Amino acid sequence: MSFLEKITEFEFFDFKEYFDSVSSQDVENSLNKNNLDKFDLLSLLSNTATPYIEQMAQQANKLTIQYFGRVISLYAPLYISDYCNNSCTYCGFNRQNQFKRKKLSIAEIESEAKVLSNSGIKHVLLLTGEDLVKTPISYLVESIQVLTKYFSSIALEIFPMDTNDYKTLINAGADSLTVYQEVYNKSIYKDVHPQGMKRDYKYRLLTPERGAIAGFRAINIGPLYGLGNVQSEAFFAGLHAKYLEQKHPDVEVSVSVPRMTKAEGGISPKNLLSDKTLVQFMLAWRLYMPRLGINISTREPAWLRDKLIHLGATKFSAGSKTDVGGYSKVNKGNIPQFELSDTRNVDEIAQMIKEKGYQAVFKDWDAA
Amino acid sequence: MSDILTIGGKEFTNRLFTGTGKFASKSIIPEMLEKSGSEMITVALRRVDNNDKDDNILNYIPKTVTLLPNTSGARTRDEAVRIARLAREGGCGDFIKIEVIKDMKYLMPDNYETLKTTEVLAKEGFIVLPYMMPDITFSRQLQDAGAAAVMPLGSPIGSNRGLEMIEMIEMIIRESSIPVIVDAGIGRPSQAACAMEIGADAVLVNTAIATSSNPPDVALAFSMAVIAGRKAFLAKMEDKKTFAEASSPLTGFLGES
Secondary structure, three states: OOHHHHHHOOOOOOHHHHHHHOOHHHHHHHHOOOOOOHHHHHHHHOHHHHHHHHHHHHHHHHHHHHHHOOEEEEEEEEEEEOOOOOOOOOOOOOOOOOOOOOEOOHHHHHHHHHHHHHOOOOEEEEEEOOOOOOOOHHHHHHHHHHHOOOOOEEEEEOOOOOHHHHHHHHHHOOOEEEOOOEOOOHHHHHHHOOOOHHHOHHHHHOHHHHHHHHOOOEEEEOEOEOOOOHHHHHHHHHHHHHHHHHHOOOOEEEEEOOEOOOOEOOEOOOOOOOHHHHHHHHHHHHHHOOOOEEEEOOOOOHHHHHHHOOOOOOEEEOOOOOOOOOOOOOOOOOOOOOOOOOOOOHHHHHHHHHHOOOEEEOOOOOOO | OOOOEEEOOEEEOOOEEEEOOOOOOHHHHHHHHHHHOOOEEEEEHHHOOOOOOOOOHHHHOOOOOEEEEEOOOOOOHHHHHHHHHHHHHOOOOOEEEEOOEOOOOOOOEOHHHHHHHHHHHHHOOOEEEEEEOOOHHHHHHHHHHOOOOEEEEOOOOOOOOOOOOHHHHHHHHHHOOOOEEEEOOOOOHHHHHHHHHOOOOEEEEOHHHHOOOOHHHHHHHHHHHHHHHHHHHHOOOOOOOOOOOOOOOOOHHHOOO
């Protein structure tokens, strides 16, 4: 059974009615359990659970320290190309957007890698838009190979592909995969992906499973909050993570919480995720899955990230540039994929983590 | 009389082994080691950065303490062997704690891959300490494959649940001719003392020390508990009994003469 069947079970599930029916007693029962099921997750994501947020935080904080230690792992993204054939309505790389696109040469990627690794970063996340002509597998292989000289772990956030192509990239030196469903709600998915390969909901939904079969050791998933109803999307993220944990126990599963904060890419999000709800979601996931990695990017403002260290976060990006060539400034004037909020450099982030009584971990793997 | 534990030709007087993971700061580690007197410390090779001259975790471990690099993150024999070789090349010595884990939720060791790893690394001259699910047959197989000691888990890593596997561990202790080090799950000094009382040769404690609010003091408490448990074992303390027993129930009638 794939996650498609799992999610299809909820096709006619009335989330609004269910969330409205959650009682305080339900929430308290869930908080007193050791092994939470999907109904507990629903209870803890509901508005009824919001007044219990401090109790959830205390429990989540303890679990995170027990399972992960007083530790935050650091990584940074590296954008190698912004060519893209998709038209995601929320994304700066949307093919309709007119701007001078850029694909880095292998030499330019090496320049970027040098600057980034000099900042102390050891775990890199390589990103590109979806354009098989401009950025074919062979180009990705070469890019990964050059990055292995500078980084101890290479994660990919690229267009979905088949298991065999993933194997090729793993053999080149990649070890982790990030792929966001963007939105689990099928009809919204169709609306915000009007054309391009990305229109195929099912192919994208099953990407993490193909990645796990190919042999990635860590897989990071999540929707983009703002596209669909936040509570049901957060539920599907948890359900998806749990499915992967059970089906592929040898994979480290984590979630990200990217959220649209204002009119990004020209559209106005109908479902803004508030700070408080974001925190509640993180806590609910932690209680549901004690070992789940929770990844917080520089999309979030500095003041909030500083607090999230104690609220279940396990991984931070640091010193990020989200435009192609942004580290070595090889390519001035490119537009970033999304706007950054936390602009502190790597040293400043590491220092802040230390001041919070946590250890910033730069290296947590030795790629072959 | 000195009570010395020998593993791989190296002698240890302190039977508390410690770890380097989960600490709020690496800078606490030297004080933790000094206060506890721990003479062996495990370090995940995945976290060792020999290119980092300032903040390499190895800089925080005094030369007098034996380094036990571990293969954390390995999911197969090939990955574990690769990590072990990297550890040796990186100057971490010949000791290696094998961790092969394919279950990220419960972090249970994969005994089959662990055995295959032990076979390879023992032949390459490593001093192999495999982290294992407590199983008497498997323990014998590891010994035959060349393990220098076995490290059965007390309960799941980081669970603080103590010796949930006590019956299985006792079997291994009774039958093993190589040292038995209880690793994982020991959350309180009393649990460490219990492991030593039943005859473990050493215990390895990390989470309970590293995540406490005062790691040096907690490490000291564990160290003292290990000494207490060891003394009790050496003094051949009697087993606990379920019922009260008269002092001579069978021969008391014979009287004093």
